[in-house]
Amino acid sequence: MYRYDEFDHALVRERVEQFRGQVARRMTGALTADEFRPLRLMNGLYAQLHAYMLRVAIPYGTLSSRQLRMLGHIARKWDRGYGHFTTRQNIQYNWPRLVDTPDILSDLASVEMHAIQTSGNCIRNVTADQYAGVAADEIVDTRVYAEIIRQWSTFHPEFSFLPRKFKIAVSGAASDDRAAVRFHDIGIFVRRNEAGDIGFEVMAGGGMGRTPAIAPTLHKFVPEPDLLSYLEAILRVYNLLGRRDNLFKARIKILVMATGVEAFTALVEEEWQRIRESALKLPEDEIARIRGYFAPPPYEALAGVSRELDAQLLQDAAFSEWHSANVTAHKQPGYAIVNASLKPAGGVPGDMTADQMDAVAELAERYSFGEIRVTHEQNLVLAHVRKSDLYAVWRNLVELGLATANLNLISDIIACPGLDYCSLATARSIPVAQRISLAFADLKRQRDIGELRLNISGCINACGHHHAGNIGLLGVDKHGEEFYQLTLGGHDGADASIGVIAGPAFGSDEIVGAIERVTDTYLALRTPGERFIDTYRRVGLKPFKERLYPAQQAAE
Amino acid sequence: MGLQVLTACRLIDSRVVYLAHDGNWSEWIEEGETASSEAESEALKARGKAGEAANVVFETYLVDVVDDSGTLKPVSLREFIRANGPTIHPNFGLQAERRKKGDNQAITRRNAATARKVASE
Structure with a gap:
């Protein structure tokens, strides 16, 4: 997993203290409601129907056990004992008090988390395929590029006041898309060309909302070192030409539709050629450095088939049903990807109690190298479980109410x-x-x-x-x-x-x-x-x- | 016009509150001061603006309610949910507490209404 360096730590800590001062000034009235609103939104704090809501970023949906425990701790100490995982791989708390939010953000910072880029008209928290780095059908681990995009986009001064919010998703599977990339402002498929080089198919102008749109491809293969310059070119064209007069027509999809895909692509191309050979060029050693953070965990050398598992599947029908529905192929022999369903019959999709968070954090520590993924379908993933441990993991998940065997079925809502x-x-x-x-x-x-x-x-x-x-x-x-x-x-x-x-x-x-x-x-x-x-x-x-x-x- | 109460979000926690008879902001709609004329509604709004100026609340506005056997019930579903909490998670703290407390409040409110009625007679 990515680990904060000194710069990251200082950045997040400074932001927490800035917000502490802003909250204090709001409480005394030195800041009015209108003045405070954009400041709280830049820190993920919304005012919802019953209370404030704090949206915490989980960049590309990856969590450590330590982080998930902290999310549980926050739910228990500062909220009402539960949290809600969203379609953007974030978590939302529904009941925080304004005066407590600086302390909550401080708790989050202690585990390298924050609520930056979860609101406002900036580049939002980047999302990715939840099976990144482990899927059997993957070309390249997308987390490397998602992290590079995160570092480039966080507090990007030019793109802090875009016409509207901006969402980027990355997927790296050969033929599948687990991150709904074509429904994003920018969607990226990581590709490999015939020479074996890494590049990116880049799409722009997708979205949901009142004007749903499938993002058209602007470029079929942006070479790896040019990723950021190409993204910056798209953002710059959008920032300059996107509408600011009408909230409902301000997303990039409207600009792409109004300009025409060909003309929009040409504008991006022109800007890209201007900035391509600049500081945005990704040096090979920097990519390698980031890739180092996502090195595979120390897998054991195992046989692809587990006799123990095969026997358990024959003996226990309920386990077998769960295995068919919720377990996915891992690229490492002897391992599997486990999906923990947050969709029990009659349950609230995406909701999880603090106790469940603690228990899953422990399960991940015992069975999955301490790593958890959050999916845009509002489920959780234990990404590296030994096949011979699947039965034990399943029994634990059953106890926790997280073993509904319904992945991608009608109740996985x-x-x-x-x-x-x-x-x-x-x-x-x-x-x-x-x-x-x-x-x-x-x-x-x-x-x-x-x-x-x-x-x-x-x-x-x-x-x-x-x-x-x-x-x-x-x-x-x-x-x-x-x-x-x-x-x-x-x-x-x-x-x-x-x-x-x-x-x-x-x-x-x-x-x-x-x-x-x-x-x-x-x-x-x-x-x-x-x-x-x-x-x-x-x-x-x-x-x-x-x-x-x-x-x-x-x-x- | 029908009945209205003045609602707001409490600054410290953004919880739903209503301007009460005693001038305080109450979490319970039953304690809300009602207005039954435009003049009374305007007066409520002015008191709400004072609450905003004092940094106690924000986003004050009037809510249409009906008097349902002594209990104030918001007309719109949105305001009903604001007054009563989410319709889900009956066992999760706040909602359960509100339901329990709400029942007691409804009784208190009915008692108070009865007392006022008796006094005016």
């Missing part, structure tokens, strides 16, 4: 906090997620339906990624009542697509039934082994629509 917490929300998300996961609680039924991503947002800002859900739900307010618009066909893989609105929104008490009609339609239409998204792409919206709105179809 992405949900934003919604109207239960968020001041922007128009409807609740979490109670709907809870009702859906209970309706589909039978894991056999879920497995029969197979891979299906269901995402829920409580407002058009789309923090719950509903546009990218195979089934997406968008909560809307209709004359004071909660309604849910249903979209179909969204997907956030390498072949990303935006969901299409099926028809009129459903009332809160109708929505679970509507989803069951969607899955029933799929089950009747699919060919053997065909995933929901593939069936949808083959048959289109029509048969689903007929089933969802029979009266309307009959009238037509």
Whole structure:
């Protein structure tokens, strides 16, 4: 893992003390609410529906056991005993007091964490593939480049007041995309060319919100040393030309659409050529230095097959089901990647108690070299578990309520906090997620339906990624009542697509039934082994629509 | 016009509060001072601005409520959730506490309303 150097430590400590002074001045009234607002937001502190909310950055979703313990400690000491992992691999605390936040930030700084880049119109906390460095299908460890981007972007003076927030995601798998990169302001696929050199396919102008967009590729192979100059060229063009007159048209996606991909790419190219041979050129030894932080842990030389595991899989059906759903191939023989589900039936997607955090930190220490990953799907990962330890890890996770065998199944729901917490929300998300996961609680039924991503947002800002859900739900307010618009066909893989609105929104008490009609339609239409998204792409919206709105179809 | 109370976020913790009869800011909507005319609403707003100026609260605004058998109930779902806490995690501290306390407050409020009614008769 990356470790802070003296410069990093000093930077974060200074920021904490600055904020302590700002909070004190706010309390005496020396700073007004309007003056204080941008200052608190630069430190990740929002004012939400019931209380302040502190959003803590987990750069590219990587945590040490020590850090996760600290997150648990903060939940227990300064909050109400739990935290919420978000779609941006961050954690949010829902109940901190303003006067305590400098101390919370100080606690975070003691484990090399902070809340910088979690709010405001800056380059936000960079996200990445949660299996970086361990996935069997990976080309290059993306954390190296995510960390380089983090260092370049943190407090970048030119990009601290962009027209709007700016999100960058990096993925390094050969054919998969586990970081939804095409839905980001800048998406990056790490590639290797035929000569074996590392480079980057760079996309820009993707996003969710009220204008969802799939990012088009600007450059198919930016050479490794030019990563930062190319990113800086994109940011500079956006910073100069992006709209500042209309909040809803200020994201880079609008600029790319309005300018045209070709013309926008040409502008970036022109700027890039101007700055390419500058201090932004990445020296080979600097890349090597950063790569050193992400050296593989001291794996044991193990056989690829574990007889112990094979026997356990035969003996214990529940373990076997969990293993099929939640365990993924590791590139190191004899090891596996474990996904701990934060989506128990009837649970709150992404929520975790302080006790669970402590316990997972200990599990990671015992079985996974003290390292934990947070996923944009709001689950946790133990990235390096010996196959022969899987059974013990599973039993521990069962005890903790973190072993629901539902990864990528219909109850592995992405949900934003919604109207239960968020001041922007128009409807609740979490109670709907809870009702859906209970309706589909039978894991056999879920497995029969197979891979299906269901995402829920409580407002058009789309923090719950509903546009990218195979089934997406968008909560809307209709004359004071909660309604849910249903979209179909969204997907956030390498072949990303935006969901299409099926028809009129459903009332809160109708929505679970509507989803069951969607899955029933799929089950009747699919060919053997065909995933929901593939069936949808083959048959289109029509048969689903007929089933969802029979009266309307009959009238037509 | 219907009934209104004045709500705000408390500066120290951004908790939802209501301007109470005694001039303090209460976490309990039941203790909120009600306005039933535009003049009364304007008066509440002015007192809210004073609270902002004194750095006790921020973001003061009026909330439409109905008197539901002696309990003040916000009309909108958003304000209902603000007044009662998240609708999830019934066992997690605050929400449970609020529910328990809320029940007691509702009783107190009903008692107070009854007492006022008796006094005016």
